[in-house]
Amino acid sequence: MAEPSVSGTSIPRLDGPAKVMGRAKYALDLDIPGAAHGVAVRADRAHARIIGVDASKAEALPGVIAVVTAASVAPIDVRFGHISRDHPALAVDKVRYAGEPVALVVAETRRAAEKAARLVRVTYEDLPAVIDAEDALADGAPLLHEVHPGRTGDEGFHNTGADALEGNLCAANLIEWGDLEAELAAADVVVEGEYRYPMLYGYAMEPYNATALFEEGTLTVYTTAQHPYMVRDDLARMFALPLARVRVVVPYVGGGYGTKSYTKVEPLAALGAYATGRPVRVALSVEEAIFTTRSDGAVIRARSAFKSDGTLLARDFDIVMNSGAYSDNSPLVCAKLAARAFGPYRLNALRVRCRSAFTNTTPASSLRGFGAPQGNLAGELQMDEAADRLGIDARELRLLNVVRPGEEILPGKRGIDADLAADLELLTESLGWGEREGVGFGLAASDAGAHPTSTALVRIHGDGSASCAIGATELGQGSRTVLSQILADGLGLPFEKVSIVQSDTGVVAYERTTGASRTTTLVGRSLLAACDDARRRIRELAAEYAADVQDAPGGVVADGEHLSYGAVIRKWFGSGGEVVGVGAIRRHGEFEKLPPFWEIGASGVAVSVDEETGRVVVEQLTTVGDVGFAINPLLVHGQDLGAATMTLGAALSEELVYDGTTLSNPNVVEYRVPRVSDMPAKIDQILAERRDGIGPFGAKGGGEGAGNTIGAAVAAAVGRLLGRYPRELPLTPERVWRLAQEAAPDRETEAVRG
Amino acid sequence: MTMTTTRISGTINGREVTTEVDNATLLLDLLRDLGLTGAKPSCEMEVCGACAVQLDGLPVSACTTLAIELDGRTVETVEGLAQSADALHPVQRAFLQKSAFQCGFCTPGMIMSAKALLEANPSPSRDDVVHWLEGSICRCTGYESIVEAVLEAAEEMRNG
Ligand code: FES
Ligand code: FES
Numbered sequence: 001m002a003e004p005s006v007s008g009t010s011i012p013r014l015d016g017p018a019k020v021m022g023r024a025k026y027a028l029d030l031d032i033p034g035a036a037h038g039v040a041v042r043a044d045r046a047h048a049r050i051i052g053v054d055a056s057k058a059e060a061l062p063g064v065i066a067v068v069t070a071a072s073v074a075p076i077d078v079r080f081g082h083i084s085r086d087h088p089a090l091a092v093d094k095v096r097y098a099g100e101p102v103a104l105v106v107a108e109t110r111r112a113a114e115k116a117a118r119l120v121r122v123t124y125e126d127l128p129a130v131i132d133a134e135d136a137l138a139d140g141a142p143l144l145h146e147v148h149p150g151r152t153g154d155e156g157f158h159n160t161g162a163d164a165l166e167g168n169l170c171a172a173n174l175i176e177w178g179d180l181e182a183e184l185a186a187a188d189v190v191v192e193g194e195y196r197y198p199m200l201y202g203y204a205m206e207p208y209n210a211t212a213l214f215e216e217g218t219l220t221v222y223t224t225a226q227h228p229y230m231v232r233d234d235l236a237r238m239f240a241l242p243l244a245r246v247r248v249v250v251p252y253v254g255g256g257y258g259t260k261s262y263t264k265v266e267p268l269a270a271l272g273a274y275a276t277g278r279p280v281r282v283a284l285s286v287e288e289a290i291f292t293t294r295s296d297g298a299v300i301r302a303r304s305a306f307k308s309d310g311t312l313l314a315r316d317f318d319i320v321m322n323s324g325a326y327s328d329n330s331p332l333v334c335a336k337l338a339a340r341a342f343g344p345y346r347l348n349a350l351r352v353r354c355r356s357a358f359t360n361t362t363p364a365s366s367l368r369g370f371g372a373p374q375g376n377l378a379g380e381l382q383m384d385e386a387a388d389r390l391g392i393d394a395r396e397l398r399l400l401n402v403v404r405p406g407e408e409i410l411p412g413k414r415g416i417d418a419d420l421a422a423d424l425e426l427l428t429e430s431l432g433w434g435e436r437e438g439v440g441f442g443l444a445a446s447d448a449g450a451h452p453t454s455t456a457l458v459r460i461h462g463d464g465s466a467s468c469a470i471g472a473t474e475l476g477q478g479s480r481t482v483l484s485q486i487l488a489d490g491l492g493l494p495f496e497k498v499s500i501v502q503s504d505t506g507v508v509a510y511e512r513t514t515g516a517s518r519t520t521t522l523v524g525r526s527l528l529a530a531c532d533d534a535r536r537r538i539r540e541l542a543a544e545y546a547a548d549v550q551d552a553p554g555g556v557v558a559d560g561e562h563l564s565y566g567a568v569i570r571k572w573f574g575s576g577g578e579v580v581g582v583g584a585i586r587r588h589g590e591f592e593k594l595p596p597f598w599e600i601g602a603s604g605v606a607v608s609v610d611e612e613t614g615r616v617v618v619e620q621l622t623t624v625g626d627v628g629f630a631i632n633p634l635l636v637h638g639q640d641l642g643a644a645t646m647t648l649g650a651a652l653s654e655e656l657v658y659d660g661t662t663l664s665n666p667n668v669v670e671y672r673v674p675r676v677s678d679m680p681a682k683i684d685q686i687l688a689e690r691r692d693g694i695g696p697f698g699a700k701g702g703g704e705g706a707g708n709t710i711g712a713a714v715a716a717a718v719g720r721l722l723g724r725y726p727r728e729l730p731l732t733p734e735r736v737w738r739l740a741q742e743a744a745p746d747r748e749t750e751a752v753r754g
Numbered sequence: 755m756t757m758t759t760t761r762i763s764g765t766i767n768g769r770e771v772t773t774e775v776d777n778a779t780l781l782l783d784l785l786r787d788l789g790l791t792g793a794k795p796s797c798e799m800e801v802c803g804a805c806a807v808q809l810d811g812l813p814v815s816a817c818t819t820l821a822i823e824l825d826g827r828t829v830e831t832v833e834g835l836a837q838s839a840d841a842l843h844p845v846q847r848a849f850l851q852k853s854a855f856q857c858g859f860c861t862p863g864m865i866m867s868a869k870a871l872l873e874a875n876p877s878p879s880r881d882d883v884v885h886w887l888e889g890s891i892c893r894c895t896g897y898e899s900i901v902e903a904v905l906e907a908a909e910e911m912r913n914g
Pocket of ligand 1: 794795796797798799800801802803804805806815816817818
């Protein structure tokens with residue numbers, strides 16, 4: 001393909017004018033005529049058998065249409081789940097976490113539904129609850145699932161540890177090679193420690209909401225979902241409908257970051273619609289959203305063995321994830337966390353054991369970088385600790401051990417498609433490593449892109465313009481703009497002559513998911529394949545009138561004459577008409593080897609600490625976006641800064657805290673996300689474009705890598721200032737103050753030793 | 755159950771509106787019921803700024819303001835700033851130029867807060883902007899582009 005002319009430029013976002021004018025309609029803004037409102041009655045305890053539900057008072061309230069329970073919609077099986085179908089939309093027989101929906105009140109107004117929901121009386125028989133993940137895996141722990149949920153069997157979720165699951169084990173993964181014991185015995189230095197990564201609430205600012213209706217035998221749902229096709233599949237299973245009879249439509253989405261991947265409140269809205277025959281909207285408050293999905297917290301025990309010359313010999317990780325009451329996406333997070341903990345380094349031996357535990361807490365699922373930030377905290381902090389103990393510079397230690405382009409970090413997987421050593425040089429130079437205090441940085445490589453299934457439909461119209469229908473969702477990452485740039489280049493058309501329709505399963509072609517930074521790379525490639533197919537069709541039509549037909553930008557050259565696409569189409573049809581091209585990629589050929597690409601993380605910070613108060617101030621943030629080729633550089637910068645900022649929140653303030661069996665901070669007052677005043681005074685965003693990706697024009701994914709190393713980087717920077725490395729996030733003032741107190745005696749001794 | 759309602763008259767985006775509202779109705783719900791969905795509900799606790807509108811020129815959180823407070827007053831929402839993409843307010847233009855949003859959910863509130871700032875202080879320093887926007891959360895951008903957009907809008911408005 002010719003060099004791109006539209007890709008590679010920071011074209012203004014297509015969605016810009018609608019968004020700054022307040023005209024962009026999110027699912028929450030849609031006006032569905034005749035819609036009733038559903039509000040969930042939620043469990044007020046963590047683990048209990050449901051004895052009875054008395055809805056009589058609620059039903060008597062004016063405006064109330066129905067009170068729906070799992071029993072009232074029988075024989076519909078209300079459970080959903082793309083990996084394990086274990087998550088009831090409305091509790092069946094028992095509740096497994098405080099905040100779980102037990103019933104859905106449907107009323108004419110949201111206010112009436114809220115009022116009625118408070119009048120529904122649920123009687124329970126309490127059961128012992130377990131909140132901590134390690135307690136949950138201990139012998140004799142209260143059991144969440146009496147019958148262990150099986151797997152749905154989707155090939156894309158193989159390797160999610162379905163074997164030998166028992167008790168509260170939700171998933172388990174083991175990665176192992178080499179002779180670990182021998183390497184440990186041969187080591188000169190072994191760094192050992194236990195690290196803790198908090199449970200997080202992603203806080204996408206548009207809370208979960210969906211509106212569902214049944215019409216002409218088809219279930220239609222408008223929702224704020226990242227993966228409309230995954231939601232479609234769950235709903236089809238629940239209502240025993242053919243896939244063709246479920247339509248999921250996603251308009252503008254108010255923030256995703258993984259928190260809106262897979263099914264959330266769509267089943268509630270659909271059950272409401274099923275029970276009442278009305279369109280039903282379920283729009284959660286932020287508090288309810290916190291009770292819907294969080295990310296997996298993790299405790300990581302790690303050992304790293306080195307030779308005295310700095311050679312990393314072996315690593316050993318034992319990880320326990322707190323995954324909440326239902327599987328959701330945690331089995332995949334478990335597999336990813338296992339693969340992302342040990343870092344992009346050469347190792348003679350490795351053992352990673354990662355276990356995901358069911359607990360009586362909000363179900364956990366994906367969040368930006370799923371698994372990577374958790375594992376990176378332990379993996380990278382041990383590189384820093386080891387550097388100190390070995391007396392080797394922390395950058396040099398990484399350069400010594402990091403894999404070079406093409407080398408494998410996981411046997412049988414695609415070799416690394418990036419130059420991490422070069423990224424590290426860019427990063428440390430920007431941060432002034434070696435010249436100032438309080439610097440922290442790290443590397444990460446994530447097996448990204450998810451399962452490479454993607455299809456695209458390109459239509460060239462009678463006037464020579466083109467549109468494309470694809471299932472990838474515009475979450476704010478700018479995919480509509482980027483894919484339009486690729487479409488324009490794929491057909492040799494100006495940007496103004498192309499358009500993209502997204503995320504309506506009734507209209508667009510299949511797309512597995514929108515996540516794991518896959519869209520530019522994988523969807524971009526299926527889109528280019530569809531462009532090739534459409535151009536081939538155009539040449540075929542032209543060949544019916546000409547002996548010699550050659551490809552040309554925006555059309556063909558037929559017997560020496562340039563004909564635009566439009567001219568070819570009009571001539572062949574006589575009147576009207578269009579040409580349709582289809583493109584597909586699958587796990588085959590150059591996409592056979594997984595992952596399709598590696599998502600690189602190379603970010604760092606410079607911080608200062610007020611030892612009196614424990615407050616950490618981030619002075620500088622640097623991101624190196626190793627994205628192969630930036631189709632739209634401005635959008636890449638936006639993604640990188642957004643990802644890094646989100647992890648700064650996890651590093652410094654964000655944490656869901658359980659007090660006994662209740663969540664003590666289910667609101668964004670007490671759960672503190674980064675504000676504008678938290679931003680570093682200096683931000684340096686570097687792009688490394690080496691055209692080494694599998695995507696269009698050498699591109700590969702971006703958008704989560706920049707955040708993956710930030711937790712460890714902040715901890716390392718603080719540790720260097722205090723003389724002791726923290727091992728637990730977030731670094732709240734209280735924790736930092738404590739650490740400073742603990743470290744003070746050591747520092748005095750060192751000062752004496754001089 | 756009887757609801758107490760009040761008849762109110764006020765101006766919304768330059769248009770006189772007279773309506774009967776339940777005393778407990780929030781300004782945000784009133785606006786959204788009128789089809790003005792630019793202001794968004796998010797935290798519903800007056801901490802995120804997604805629902806910011808201007809009431810008699812001052813920025814308020816529509817999620818914690820009662821609709822009856824509109825009586826005799828003037829409210830402006832993001833929809834009131836421009837009738838077409840060719841006639842944007844300088845703040846809107848600057849947000850476009852600096853790509854100061856991604857998902858855009860926080861954007862209407864950000865723009866209204868920023869506009870109120872520039873009306874109160876036409877020459878804000880960077881610190882002034884940061885201080886003013888402390889009550890506006892954005893989860894996508896990392897804020898840098900937003901602060902730059904506000905400073906750029908200030909300059910454009912000063913230069914007229
Ligand atoms: S929704 Fe009003 S301030 Fe957050
Ligand atoms: S642009 Fe998404 S929250 Fe600000």
